[in-house]
Amino acid sequence: MTTLPAGGGAAALLAACRLVSTDPEERARASVDRSGYVPGGVPDGIVYAESVDDVVEALRLATRYRVPIVPRGAGTGLAGGSSATAGNVVLDVSRMNRILSIDPVEQQAVVQPGVLNAEVNAAASRHGLFYAPDPASTAICSIGGNVATNAGGMWCAKYGVTRESVLSLQAVLADGRILTTGRNTIKGVSGYDLNALLIGSEGTLGVVVEATLRLRPKPLRTATVAAYFADAAAAAQAASAIIAARVQPAILEFIDGGTLAAVDAMMGTGHAIRGNAFLLAQTDGYGALLEQQVLVEAITPFALSIEQTDDDARAAELVAARRNAIPALQLLGRVSIGDIGVPRKRLAEAVAGLAEISARTGVKIFVIAHAADGNLHPMVVVGHDESITEGPAKAALGEMFHLARRLGGTLTGEHGIGVLKQDWLKEEVGGLSLELQHKIKAAFDPLGILNPGKGI
């Protein structure tokens, strides 16, 4: 038996690793993500990995000393997935932040996990390419975290989520062995799809240390439409009309009146006076202008006013309204960010259902949505000193989930289960599915080292 220093396995691991911190402030910071969830304690320490070897070393030690490891990217998660508490060691990979290569001909990038999403896009841009999954947090979230949560974003309406843009991964398993999944080719069916299995597994199956990303040619042109509506119902009807009109917007975002006002307050913009609900649509590619025309015709019957632009600067301003929606609401209080998904045609019902929940419970709910995918972010805002993981906020979260289920939808469209949504997972996926998921977890990580209590 190994003799452990006082403090047990975590202390032994921290003593043996190259770059660690047990500084109380750093531990406090590493105990939370951006979900607002505050665990009971703080982790015993942080290992900063600068290389694959560092990750392997940390996980070998974790297995030897049986230390629960919380993988951490940029800590911007919204489900408590990278939150950590006493007894945990955080494995922070944010310093593994190099773009290893970009192949402009094959349209691929190979990156380390700590690279920020926006950095990949900046680098791709120099070759006329882009990386499609663009969370609103693009400037602050990491590719490793994106992979672990199967992150979505605005462009996903047309280009799919992270899963559709990750060709191959390298991940270190709990015992330190290195697994490669996927391949360098667009297509391939050799064996089970372990690549898709890792994507969205929230750090519970392996620590992503390298990703091969699919880049795409930047669209020839984009055309942007901003439409204002008297109420959310009209905007939701307009979104359905767009889908029925058979155009494929690259972006289709919904923002409600309350959120618009919060954005205006933060940004000094003037959206809210133009309507009580907002749709932002962007078409792109060779047919962008034609598609824009069809889209505008489809929504005209529902809108108060419609602004069309193909000026990039003005388009960026309009997109910024959506990107800043969450931070703007966070100025109003503590925010619990919902993330339900419903069939696209039920968007209007979902919005109405959320209003009903708010009216009945007295909890303030703002709504933004990736409208083309039926992915809504109902934002519960409480006072800065109130809890969002207990009491009315938690109850509202439960009600939202049941609303989503009633409409044939899901608990989480893109943020993941983390710790915050565990109560409802089984109800959604069923006991048999969960049983199989736990068996898969046991196959990858028999000792339960990686992110225990998260995700499944």
Added chain:
Amino acid sequence: MTTLPAGGGAAALLAACRLVSTDPEERARASVDRSGYVPGGVPDGIVYAESVDDVVEALRLATRYRVPIVPRGAGTGLAGGSSATAGNVVLDVSRMNRILSIDPVEQQAVVQPGVLNAEVNAAASRHGLFYAPDPASTAICSIGGNVATNAGGMWCAKYGVTRESVLSLQAVLADGRILTTGRNTIKGVSGYDLNALLIGSEGTLGVVVEATLRLRPKPLRTATVAAYFADAAAAAQAASAIIAARVQPAILEFIDGGTLAAVDAMMGTGHAIRGNAFLLAQTDGYGALLEQQVLVEAITPFALSIEQTDDDARAAELVAARRNAIPALQLLGRVSIGDIGVPRKRLAEAVAGLAEISARTGVKIFVIAHAADGNLHPMVVVGHDESITEGPAKAALGEMFHLARRLGGTLTGEHGIGVLKQDWLKEEVGGLSLELQHKIKAAFDPLGILNPGKGI
């Protein structure tokens, strides 16, 4: 202990199931798929499932009596995946062939597994929609088989393979329990992606009994280009030029000269006299004509002649050349259909490498390819009485695989491992990946009832 009738478990199962056959001719037919692989024997019998209950019943009995079950759709597989031998019972789901519902607003279809791919498209078409993954075998292959192999097709260049169009599945596990995977919504990240895990699992994890498919609006218009080249190298260069020109063809198919001649012989067409290699490209959507223009400019330096059309009937004729390529070659002899994938930019090298293998081994190799994805089908043609699973044909298969690996590619782009490609799977995915895959298999099917010896 259960007392088994003579003949063991298979006989007991066949005695207890509702609709079975032990007719020698039917068993012989059910022993093979379209790969040319001929197992040593024939299955003990066939269970014809007409309902989910029939499948549940058969698998419960299979578990009780420990009978290896080979799930079978339309039997058009090209890897021996649905081949069956002595001791096996074939579970044929081709009679579960109803389209259960189509939701034109949500753009979804719910179908039974035995529905043919082309039937889904015919039904979707009545609502102005289409189902994107369109194998060349569309008229004869089933959706269940498509799911089990993660089938690809021509339109996958733009719209992705089966995985990108299957939202949700119902599958019966080996013990008769019914698993639901995925969801009705476009996005969702609750738990591990068991949906993607089932897709491409070649009948080894569960029997698919229902699928919810994503349909898409039929493109407003399509524009078709047929280009003829002096040789395969020029055509491959043209394909690369298209990718470099940043257009996204919906279809980009390559056919070599020998295959063109075979197609001409079968169809009475006149392709081969126009060149020794052929590219078929189709652009679609609002920008189809603009994209066609850019595409034609990109390939002009390489082509002998280029035909452009936006006439649907003429386009269908050109597409038929590709759809009939495999049957045409099968008139020449027994065909072993390769299915390698390489990075897109290495298409020309792959074609040259195949020519070199052919020259060195004396084995005839024809080549067709989904050029936009780097997915090549090298077709080894031997005499009608020669083996394609042993001797030179098998050796050529091995060489092709190593060629694909040297070019950074994969053993199989879309047909699967089946029995034919097992020898090389470990070399491609690695021992650790295979170990995990076997653990997943054991989690789903601990007794090894489902399609033993296939896929992984």
